[in-house]
Amino acid sequence: MLATLRASRANLHDGMAHHPYLLELRKRMALEQPGSRVRDVPAKGDCFFLSANIGLQALQRAPRTNGNDELEDAGWRDRAAVTGLMRARLTSHPLIDGDELQIKLALAALDTGDGPPFPGADGTAQSYLRYMSKAYSWAEELAIAAWQEHFSVRIRLRSNQGTHPAPIPPMWSRLQGGQAK
Secondary structure, rough: OEEEEEEEEEOHHHHHHOHHHHHHHHHHHHHHHOOOOOOEEEEEOOOOHHHHHHHHOOOOOOOOOOHHHHHHHHHHHHHHHHHHHHHOOOOOOOOEEEEEOOHHHHOOOOOOOOOOOOOOOOOOHHHHHHHOOOOOOOOOOHHHHHHHHOOOOOOOEEOOOOOOOOEEOOOOOOEEEEOOO
16 A cells, blocks of 8 residues: 555544654654555544555545544445455355355354454354444454455554564465455
């Protein structure tokens, strides 16, 4: 993606535009990826969908948003599209690894002894989809892979600590370089 984004506990309107971390990130990205932009988004659970939509805007694949309210609306539409794709493909499209999405989502919703992975998790794909359909639920690898599939874009995620972006593998198609194959 052309845009590099970071989620924080505040947004640009709360004075984060001049936060030392963002200033350092802007400098680093100017060297690593000239022409990219850094924009802070609220970290309230939906930061992936907000950041990803800004990336789509940079690629001219989504309308420009003006302000956080429009961005949140766009992120919500993207989330609904992703959960809709996941619902539609629960059992009808085998994944690259041969499993069905329904099984993967059910495994993501299992209590492994440390407590449920999210509120309302009961070990079913339906509980995962209910959770992902709510505002401020965190996107994890399955939702991010479905986002890539829906928008035909490959992304790499960079953590606040890491220097090497991590790829999220595709689930259905052989997406490479932003093109579905």
